[in-house]
Amino acid sequence: FAQIVSLYYRYAAENQCQAEIPRKLCFVRMLGSTVLPSIVVVHTAITLERGLVTFSIDKRARMVISRVILGISVAVSIVYGFFTYQHEPLEGTSPYCSAITTHSEWRVALAINGMFFLDIVTVVGTLAFWRINKKAMSTGNFDSLDAKYSRIMNNRIIVNTLYIEILHSLVYAYLFVVYALAAYFKLHTKLDHFYQNVVTNVSIVY
Numbered sequence: 001f002a003q004i005v006s007l008y009y010r011y012a013a014e015n016q017c018q019a020e021i022p023r024k025l026c027f028v029r030m031l032g033s034t035v036l037p038s039i040v041v042v043h044t045a046i047t048l049e050r051g052l053v054t055f056s057i058d059k060r061a062r063m064v065i066s067r068v069i070l071g072i073s074v075a076v077s078i079v080y081g082f083f084t085y086q087h088e089p090l091e092g093t094s095p096y097c098s099a100i101t102t103h104s105e106w107r108v109a110l111a112i113n114g115m116f117f118l119d120i121v122t123v124v125g126t127l128a129f130w131r132i133n134k135k136a137m138s139t140g141n142f143d144s145l146d147a148k149y150s151r152i153m154n155n156r157i158i159v160n161t162l163y164i165e166i167l168h169s170l171v172y173a174y175l176f177v178v179y180a181l182a183a184y185f186k187l188h189t190k191l192d193h194f195y196q197n198v199v200t201n202v203s204i205v206y
Contacts, residue, residue: 020093027090033099033108034081038073040115040122040172043165045069047122047129050161053154054129056147080111100179109179116176119169126165130158 045066052062084107100108133155142148 020095021097023090023092023094026094026097029097029099030081030085030088034077034085037080037111037115038077040118040168041069041073041076043122043168044118045073046161047125047165050129050154050158051125053150054132056150080107084108084111100182109183112172112175112179116169116172119165119172123162123165123169126158126162130155130162133158 048069049062049066052065084104085101087103088101133151137148137151137155142151
């Protein structure tokens, strides 16, 4: 939505001075950025759940841990959004609706690094649990049919979620590169304005 609004105001303007977006509409972009860290936490919770099932942890304990982490994901969104964008003005206009602003730059960069790290850990953990389950199924040593069924279903869920986790990691890897290049251009070259124009025109997540 923010990307469509940004492109509309930019290309519908009669001149460059009018090619700016009302800051109130950028609030939607802030909400989107606020939710992103919680998605990574949820992915981490899913991976942890798969690990607990892999090592046959009690179901009640798994439910408690999963609910605690889901609660943490909500808290992360609220805290991150508040401290990142609490000083962001909503009056006037802006040339871009970007996640990185004057007030939020270092916080967003820190969050991107943290989410990228968590995503890598999640993918590696998921692959490890898949391998452990596959090895256990190949041996055929199960205490009961329930244990065998649990292994089979756990591996199916792992395979189904692994593609999403890898894709999510690639998105954050892309963001990591985008922000790293932006910081480099800003500090060492005069191409930062050109780079920002290119990225905001082609990227839906900037």
